[in-house]
Amino acid sequence: MGLDPFLDKTWPMTAVIVDDRRTKYLNRPYGRISRNGLKTHLLQECTSHGVEFHQAKAWEVKHNEFSSAISCSSGYELKANLVVDATGFSSPFVEYDKKRNHGYQIAHGILAEVNCHPFDLDKMLLMDWRDSHMDSEPYLRPQNSKTPTFLYTMPLNSTLIFLEETSLVSRPILSYTEIKRRMTARLRHLGIKLKRVIEDEKCLIPMGGPLPKIPQSTMAIGGAAGLVHPSTGYMVVRGLELAPVIAEAMVGCLGSTRMVRGRQLRHKMWSSLWTGERKRAREFYCFGMEMLLRLDLKGTRSFFDAFFDLDNYCWEGFLSSRLSLRELLLLSLYLFGNASSKCKWDIVSKCPVPFVRMAGNLAIQST
Ligand SMILES: Cc1cc2nc3c(=O)[nH]c(=O)nc-3n(C[C@H](O)[C@H](O)[C@H](O)COP(=O)(O)OP(=O)(O)OC[C@H]3O[C@@H](n4cnc5c(N)ncnc54)[C@H](O)[C@@H]3O)c2cc1C
Known part of the structure; x- marks a missing residue:
């Protein structure tokens, strides 16, 4: 995607620790995007292509x-043939015709100088599901068994590290205080002492739920358009991938001599972003989120154990939303076949309602 110049750091390998006995090494590099670098580049691209900026809060769109x-x-009224809303998930300008029942990813992250840490410098640790740090703080265990969190780490050198305690998805939202408590217990157990916290972040990402009403007068991108991956919370790369799709549709409609405007324009814009195939795949990812919401720590471990045993093509495709519906269905059959009996039981006993909902939505979309 041409993001290499904007990566602060890359790790040649990624690791997932399922529990104290099982660690998986994924033959896949991981990169940390430089927020400033990428933002500066995007702004430069805009200015060099004649984009004009107006700094103000949008109050109303008519x-x-x-x-x-x-x-x-600012008191200005900006006129446009098309408004594209990029104000995020809580946008007041985008309409929904279904009840929003999203989940939340919540995490507490720090970039810190530490005395030392036990993580390999050549590996990014995507997930550490161990809970042995709760042996000495057993009061944390019951809730963690029901709504588990994992550690995500990017070791930058032997004393500089990014650490994030993450709840992949919860509904209702897991308390931020609880997440911080779990992180403190984990760091104490790992013998990590913080010398200086350089940055800290509270991460809250709404995930899944229905798409906005399609089509509608305001076009959207990013969180406002439902682009956040419903099972992982990732969005940035997906947004960068789909922005040119929207731009091309816009040029096709507004740049042609027979300008397409009004209802036809809105219809073309929304259907360029949410094609039938993308909508159907999203239904599947939403089902993935509903399933994760229902798995406890044991079920979650068993799920990721089977998930990262899949072919690279499958798990990479799932995480980056690049699989077709057919591939997703095959993947789910394979996953179910390879899951532990406990995980199978959890899926069969706890997920029939979301499964029926997904099947119903897929059937409606295919008509
Ligand atoms: C701490 C943290 C870490 C994350 N890490 C990752 C990650 O590693 N990978 C990943 O893919 N995602 C990550 N995410 C999620 C990702 O940041 C969001 O999904 C993404 O920012 C959503 O982008 P957006 O442009 O749709 O909305 P936002 O980033 O929320 O941007 C919306 C912008 O619109 C502005 N705005 C809002 N209302 C108005 C208005 N009325 N008028 C004018 N402007 C307005 C806001 O000020 C804001 O600048 C993370 C999120 C957080 C909080």
């Missing part, structure tokens, strides 16, 4: 048949 107007906090 649509007429062939044009729209945005009222801004």
Whole structure:
């Protein structure tokens, strides 16, 4: 995707620790994007292509048949043939025609200077599901067994490390205080002493739930358009991948001599982003989220144990939303066949409602 110049650091390998006995090494490099580097590059690209900026808060968006107007906090009214909303998941400008039942990824992360840490410098640790740090703090165990969290780490050198305690998905949302408590217990157990916290972050990502009403007058991208991966919370790369798709559709409609506007424009824009295949695949990822919400620590471990045993093509494709519906269905059959009996039982006993909902939605979308 041409992101290499904007990577702060890369690790040649990625690891997943399932429990005290099982660690998986994924033959796949991992990179940390430089936020400033990428943002600067995107802004430079905009200015060099004649994009004009107006700094203000958008208050209201009004649509007429062939044009729209945005009222801004600066007092300006901006007129446009098409408004593309990038104000995130909680946008007031995007409409929904179904109840929003999303889950949340919540995490507490720090970039810190530490006395030492036990992690290999050539490996990014995607997930560490161990809970042995709770032996000395057993009061944390019951809730962690029901709503587990894992550690995500990027070791930058022997004394500089990014550490993040993460709840992959919860509903209702797991408390931030609880996450911080678990992280403190984990670091104490690992013998990691913080010398200086350079950055800390509270991560809260709404995931899954229905897509916005399609089509509608305001076009959207990013969280506002439902682009967050419902089972992983990743979005940045997906957004960068799909932005050119939206741009091309826009050029196709507004750049042609017979300008396409109004209802036809909105319809073309939304269907360029959410094609039938992408919508169906998203149904499947939403089912993945619903399943993860229902798995306890044992079930989650068993699921990821089987998941990362899949072919690279399958798990990489799942994490980056690149699999077709057919591939996703084959993957789920394989996963189910290879899951432990406990995990199979959890899926059969706890997931029939989301499964029926997914099947119903897929059937509606195929008609
Ligand atoms: C701590 C943290 C770590 C994360 N790590 C990752 C990661 O590693 N990989 C990944 O893929 N995702 C990650 N995410 C998730 C990712 O950041 C979000 O999915 C993504 O930022 C959503 O992008 P967006 O552009 O849709 O919305 P946002 O990033 O929320 O941006 C919306 C912008 O619109 C502005 N805005 C809002 N309302 C208005 C208004 N009325 N008028 C004008 N402007 C407005 C806001 O100020 C903001 O600048 C992380 C999130 C957090 C919080």
